Amino acid sequence: MNALEWRAVFALGALYALRMLGMFMVLPVFALYAGHLPVPAQPWQIGLAIGIYGLTQALLQIPMGMASDRFGRKPVIVAGMLVFAAGSWVAGATDEIGWIIAGRALQGAGAVSAAVAALLADVTRDAVRTMAMAILGAGMGLAFVLALVLGPLVAGWIGVDGIFRLTAVLALMSLPVLLLGVPTPPPQPPQRGSLRAVLADRQLLRLDVGIFLLHACMTAVFTVVPLAIVQTMDMPSAAHWKLYLPVLVLSLVPVFPLIRYAEGASRLKAVFVGMVALLAGALALAALGHGVAAVLVAALLLYFIAFNFLEGALPSMISRLAPVAQKGAALGVYSSAQFLGAFAGGVLGGLGLQYGGIGGALAAAVLLPIIWLAVAAGMGPVNASRPPAARADNGIRI
Template identity: 85%
Template sequence: MNAQEWRAVFALGALYALRMLGMFMVLPVFALHASTLPQPAQPWQIGLAIGVYGLTQALLQIPLGMASDRFGRKPVIVFGMLVFAAGSWLAGATDDISWIIAGRALQGAGAISAAVAALLADVTRDSVRTTAMAILGAGMGLAFVLALVLGPLVAGWIGVDGIFRMTAVLALLSLPLLLLGVPTPRPLPPESSSLRAVLADPQLLRLDAGIFLLHAGMTAVFTVVPLAIAQTLGLASADHWKLYLPVLLLSLGPVFPLIRYAERGGRLKAVFLAVVALLAGALALAAAGHDTAPVLVAALLLYFIAFNFLEGALPSMISRLAPPAHKGAALGVYSSAQFLGAFAGGMLGGLALQYGGIGGALAAAALLPIIWLVVAAGMGPVAASPPPAARAEDGIRI
């Protein structure tokens, strides 16, 4: 990548990481926080508060992505970040679960994932776009890892309400990175048929279903895992990082060798399906043994190995399979499916926790990757990543 592309990737990656850092920091601590409110939240309200962000994200990703085609990427991203900051501040300014849910919904209304991905595509050449997308995904993954480690620690210092307010400040601080660090692309006329073409592609739909199920499982898991850690390991919320840090670091070790192995010799589909099966096995193990410390820790380790691989593989596969003229629409549908999954998983986790306890909620989460295996079994071959060699015709539209 040239200097301009590196600057754009860094700026957009930092913007996205700062935005998601506060969002992810809430996951491991919110369930315990909600149970200590002046009027303690019911399990279904906890699930709704965690998941409603995904619902509003899912509803608005495609409209805001299309708006970015018409009004420009940067104005839509700025608007979305301001809405996100307002929702974060609202959620941190109240101890009423109903208003926290409203704040979470407003956070989600700042649905900029598709617009950010489209902007990155606009300012990078075709030959380096996959690399740029991978770096953006790695920034989000790093934010996820840091957030799970820092969330319990920071909550111990400033409380969960303080995390919400800090998230609003981080969102505002990220705007200069966008405005000063990323070139402004020339607007392109939208293609009216692109959304229809994306929705008619069975390969893309299988991957959209995959991200839906992956993130549904994640939010369902984090609705109940903090409670399991507190009960089984006896760790206070502020000390959960002592488990998350070693588990997350250990889980990253096998992921990159596994990716390299999958990319060679056309093994991607086979490895992909095997990792989805590992995800199901890890959650089933957690459901059966969440009250036994070694079993719970082992299940979490296996879960994060599978999750980290799949979180990186899915957007890479989307970028290879989407027709070049329809990448924006494909990313909008993909992002909508991702956040709709987050909403569905929060509701699933909350209801399953209310009626089946911790074990029942984890068993419900284990059913999701089993469904995924059935959906993904018919997936066709996925080509290896194209080499990042630059070509003269790969001009950037600025």
């Protein structure tokens, strides 16, 4: 990648990290916090408070992505981050679960993932876009692990309501990073993103199904993996980051060489399908051997290798295949499928755990990449090496 592309990746990665760090820090401490409110929250209210963020995200990614096609990426991202900050402040300024739920819903209404991915696609060349998306995804993964470590510590200092308010501050801090740090792509004539055209494209729909299944798989897995770690490795939940962090870092070692290999000589589809197969194999290994510590760790390592590659490849492929005028709309459908998949995977993991235990839940998760293999097999070739423009920074304003 050239200097402008690196600058865009790091700036947008910082925006994602500042936004998601506060969101993730709430997860390990919210249930206990909600149970000790002046009027303690009911279990269904706790679940609704956690899940409603994903629901509003899923509902609004498409219109926000289409709006970015028409009004520009940066204005839509700024508006979304302001809404997200407002929701964070609402959730942190109350001790009533109803208002916390409303704040979480408002947080989700700041649905900027599609617009951010479209902006990154606008300012990177085809030949390096998968690498750029993978770096962005890896940064989010590291932010997740860091948040799991910091959540209980920060809650002890400023409380969970303080975490919500801190999240609002971090969201506002991300705006100068966006406006000053990310190159501005050349202006395009205002366009109405055609949702019908996006939904009629079978190639794009195969990729939307893929992100749905990938994130369904992720939430199903991590509904039960923490339990497996406790039972098999006798590791308390507060120490799980000591396993996740090195496994995640090690998983990145082969991912970037794989991306470089896949980008050459039109090998992207073959490597992509291979990573889906690796995902299925990793989950099968976990389902069969989760009671053995070494097998569980190996399965997690293989899982993260496949996940990190696919998380980077999917939005890159979407951005290549989508028409220029509908790129935001296409990434909006993609992002909605992603959040709906996370919701569906949580349901699948919970039901699998209830009726089949840890092994049953992991076995149910194996079905998802197997279905994905059938879908991906019919995918057409993805041009991984289209001739670049004369200069990658042509027309991009600093």
